[in-house]
Amino acid sequence: MGAILSIILIIIFWFIAMNKRLTQKSLTTKKLKLIFIGYISILILGTVSAFFLPSSEANMMEGLDPSGDMTDNLFMKAEQGEFSSIDKQRIADSWEYSYTGEKLTLSSDSYEEGILIERTDELKEAIEVFYIKDWQALGVNAAYMDVSEYTPDMGVELISDTLEFVSPEEEIIIELAFNELGFPMKQMIGESQFGNGYSSSGSRFFYIRVPEDLQIEFSEYLYVDYVNN
Amino acid sequence: MMSLTKVSLSSVVRLQYRYKLKAYTGVFMGLILVQVIGILLTLVGSMQTSFSNNVYTVEVSMFSPSLVIILTIIWAFLNAILMTTKAYREDDFTFVSNRLSYNLSNMAFLLTACVIGAITALLSGGIIQLLTYITQDIDVFLTVTHEVSVGDYVAGAVVTLLYILLAATAGYLIGMMTQFNKRLIILIPVLLIGLNYIAQHNGNSGFVNILEFYFMEYSFSLFLLKAVVTLIIGSGLAILLSNRLEVR
Amino acid sequence: MVLNMDSTIPIYVQIAEWLENEILNGNLKIDDKVYSQYKLADMFTINPATAAKGLNLLYEEKILYNKRGLGKFVSHEAMTIILEKRKEMKLKGLLNEAVQEATRLQVTEEELLEMLKQIMKESKGE
Amino acid sequence: MKVIECERLVKAYCSMKALDQINFSIEENTITGLIGRNGAGKTTLLKIIAGFWRGTEGEVKVFNRSPFNNLEVSMNSIFVDDMMSFTYTLNLGEILDEAKAFYPNWDEEIAFALLEYFNFNPKQTHQSLSKGKRSTFNMIVGLAAKCPLTIFDEPTTGMDAAVRKDFYRALLKDYLIAPRTIIISSHHLDELEDILEDILLVDEGKKVLQLPVDELKEYAVTLSGRTAVVMQTLQDKEVIYKRDVNIDNCSVVVRNNFSHEEVKRLGIQVSPVTPTDICVYLTNQTKGAIDDVFNKS
Incomplete structure (x- = not known):
């Protein structure tokens, strides 16, 4: 970036220096x-039309400390058996199946995140x-934005x-803009100019409730845990 | 005999200012060029952060008029230097002028150019957004609106203008100094780098201190004070210097 | 008339002579107003100061007289003065040359006077 | 009333003196020719008068004011030379409109009439003009401005003979309509001398003489004849320049302050010297002629 910028600067300088002759x-x-x-x-047209472009409010995360430990992590909470206290909004999807078999096999080609199993009567x-x-x-610079x-x-x-x-598919790229x-604006609302591209994730996992006596099998690639009752 | 015409400084300054608006079209062409380059660069090389696992990748590209503003600041600096050069000065002294009217009309012109530069730089945000939308495969546009009040926007716009003006004043002063003594063209950078080196050697952060003086000032009124005082000192020095300058 | 700018005669003298000619020709009559210095300057593309000098020359010779605020006018004696002057200058010049030539040819004063009388007699006799 | 007064004016660059203690004054409403060789200090002098440059020592007064940095002097004077710089973005017509705004006495009618007479296209730009055309345009600006002090520094550079003739005529006509103080520096004294009132001759930064043109015409004469006879008569005369001196014949330029009769009687021919030649002789640095360079070898 710095190199590109300096080349551009040289071009600009050259142009301006010549521009009395050019014009x-x-x-x-x-x-x-x-x-x-x-x-x-x-x-002006650009500015006006930009108002009409479809856009969504970014969900900025206030007071997030990415380096701090995540004690209020949802996974931990659920693992401690406090699934019912989890905000319903956090449940992205749910499924119910009637199942009469004695044995259940868990399987996935690509899923690598956590799976929690709660045995319940x-x-x-x-x-x-x-x-x-x-x-x-x-x-995003010094601020954090939730893109979940x-x-x-x-x-x-x-x-x-x-x-x-x-x-959903093998590899999805989600492009967000x-x-x-501008930096003077940000300076005036007290944001730092100098940030980094740190990314940090909360927890995402499947929470499976099964009858108490169900036998569960899974491959060693899956990361499966049981809720401590 | 022909009677001598009495003349007021302000009327001559007004005439010269009007003339400069017509004459220095290159300045505005340069502005357009610089800003178009800035807009294109923003589209190509916008800053990205991303998150990736083996299922999906989230990429957030950031688009802001910052680069355009920075380039506009550089444009103001270079143009101010150019305005002090002999070629421009000769244009000015073809018609009625003295050093003071020359300086005042230059400053009025630079102020106008800087205001236009600041407005267009800030407006470039919209066109960047539009072009991003058209040219790039973006799934969702994200904006932040609720945190910034109208007052913040106005303050930000004023600060943008002040940065551009500071650059122009610095350029004008440096240009005047070099016109006064050609040796300063080499001397000024050497002196600045030398001073910076000494400052760093003694444990100070050198230039970073000067930058922080402006860029880390979050209070609008304090920034305004710092900038205005700098502007007055800078332009006053330039006028004092040029008052002894021989022209044409 | 066009002045001879390359001539050795100063411009203002040429202006004076031109005005004298105008009077001799009758283009300017007694009590006529003569051209102003500005008019003369325009006519001959010369500096008005030079033209004024020519006019002054004639004024000093009393060929012109001044009317306050109105300009210069041809005096009553203009014609006589001009004729006198021309006579004086032209004749004297010719005689001067004759004398110099005589000296060169080693003609004595008496011989020269004799020749002059002879010429005058012949011209009268006709 | 004196429009320009210079007293012991010095302009020094390092150790070089472009102007060396020059004293003179110029009367109001006169046309003065500033004559001198290249490097005599003409341009330096004019730029100091116009207020562009400052003198090192001494005093200059223009309209009784120090011209450097003086807005009133700037407003009431115009400096025309071939370096006159106009913006690239305006065409000739627009430049004249701009000038009109700056100069209160601006004569728009004359400006556009001259523009038409000299076959300019008002839509042209100043940069597209040839050297001679550029000089002609600058001259139009200088004339139409009708400034009480109008300075032409080598105004005829690049002009052809016909345009030069028109220029002198235009200058004089305009001067007759609106008398003002005009200074012209030029190499073409012979073309110019008739419209001049005074001549200011400078050499090596010093004033050589300042005279009305008519007096300059009678300032000196050439005596030519047999060397022995001419040399004899030179004793009580001020010799300005010796020309064509050989054993038999010679001609010598001397100050014209004696009766011509006696020298004529000695068989010496007396002929006038043109102002151009006088200026050349008076400013001859080598006290010889170009011939001497060749005669030596």
Whole structure:
């Protein structure tokens, strides 16, 4: 970036230094006026049309300390058996299956995140699956923005006695554009000019409630944990 | 005999200012060029942060008029230097002028150019957004609105203008100094680098201190005070210097 | 008339002579107002100060007289003065040359006077 | 009333003196020719008078004011030379309109009439003009400004003979309509001398003489004849320049302050010297002629 900038600067300097000579032939005041009016109207047009562009409010995360430990992590909470206290908004998706088999196999090609299994006597011949999704923070300079609402949700399918976790596609790239303020604006609202591109993630996991006596099998690639009752 | 015409400074300054607006079209062409380069660079090389796991990648590209503003600041600096050069000065002294009217009309012109530069730089944010939308494959646009009040926008715009004006004043002063003595063209950078080196050697952060003086000032009124005082001192020095300058 | 700018005669003298000619020709009559220095300057593309000098020359010779605020006018004696002057200058010049030539040819004063009388007699006799 | 007064004016660059204790004054409403060789200090002098440069020592007064940095002097004077710089962005017509705003006496009618007479296209830019045309345009600006003090520094650079003639005529006509103080520095004294009132001759930063042109014409004469005879008569005369001196014949330029009769009687021919030649002789640095360079070898 620095190298590009310095090359550009040299070009600019050269241009401005020459520009008395450049303008001597063709550019009269009238022509310039037209060009300038054109430029300004393009700018104004751009600004006006930018208002009508579809955009979403960015979800800025206040007071997030990415380096701090995550004690209020949802996964930890759930692991401690406090699933019911989790904010319902955090449950991105849920499924209910009636299931009569004695054995359940968990399987996935791509899912690498956590799976929590709660054995409960509340359920008979049924399985409940929840996909819990916490924040997904991306550093935008010194501020953090939660982009979790744009990340894809995982899906679940129950085929005979296998519970398959499916991701939407193999590799998804979600392109977000964030409109920032110019640096003097940010200086005036007290934001630091100098940030970094730190990204940090909250927790995302499947929470599966199964009848107490259900036998569960899974491959060693899956990260499965049980709720401590 | 023909009677001598009495003349007021302000009327001559007004005439010269008007003339400069018509004559120095290159300044505005340079502005457009610089800003277009800035806009294109922003589109190509916008800053990105991303998060990736093996299922998906989230990329956030940031678009802001910052680069355009920075380039506009550099434009103001270079133009102010150019305005002090002999070629421009000769243009000025073709018609009625003295050093003071020359300086005042230059400053009025620079102020106008800087105001236009600041407005267009700030407006470039919209066109950047639009062009991003058109040219790039963006899923969602994110904006932050609720945190910034209208007052903040106005303050930010004023601060943008002040940065541009500070650059112009610095350029004008440096330009005047070099016009006064050509040796300063080499001497000034050497002196600055030398001073910076000494400052760093003694444990100070050198230039960073000067930058922090302005860039880390979060209070609008204090920034205004710092900037205005700097502007007055800078332009006053330039006028004093040029009052002894021989022209044409 | 066009002045001879390359001539050895100063411009203001040429202006004076031109005005004298105008009087001799009758283009300017007694009590006529003569051209102002500015008019003369315009006519001959010369500096008005030079023209004024020519006019002054004639004024000093009393060929012109001044009317306050109105300009210069041809005096009553203009014609006589001019004729006198021309006679004096032209004749004297010719005689001067004759004398110098005589000296060169080693003609004595008496011989020269004799020749002059002879010439005058012949011209009268006709 | 004196428009310009210079007293012991010095302009020094390092150790070089472009002007060396020059004293003179110029009367109001006169046309003065500033004559001198290249490097005599003409341009330096004019730029100091116009207020562009400052003198090192001594005093200059223009309209009784020190011209350097004086807005009133700037407003009431115009300096025309071939380096006159106009913006690239305005065409000739627009430049004249701008000038009109600056100069209160601006004669728009004359300006555009002259523009048409000299076949300018008002839509042209100053930069696209040839050297001669540029000088002509600058001259138009200088004339139309009708400034009480109008300074032309080598105004005829690049002009052809016909345009030069028109220029002198235009200058004089305009001067007759609106008398003002005009200074012209030029190499073409012979073309110019008739419209001049005074001549200021400078050399090596010093004033050589300042005289009305008519007096300059009678300032000196050439005596030519047999060397022995001419040399004899030179004793009580001020010799300015010796020309064509050989064993038999010679001609010598001397101050014209004696009766011509006696020298004529000795068979010496007396002929006038043109102002151009006088200026050349008076400022001849080598006290010889170019011929001497060749005669030596």
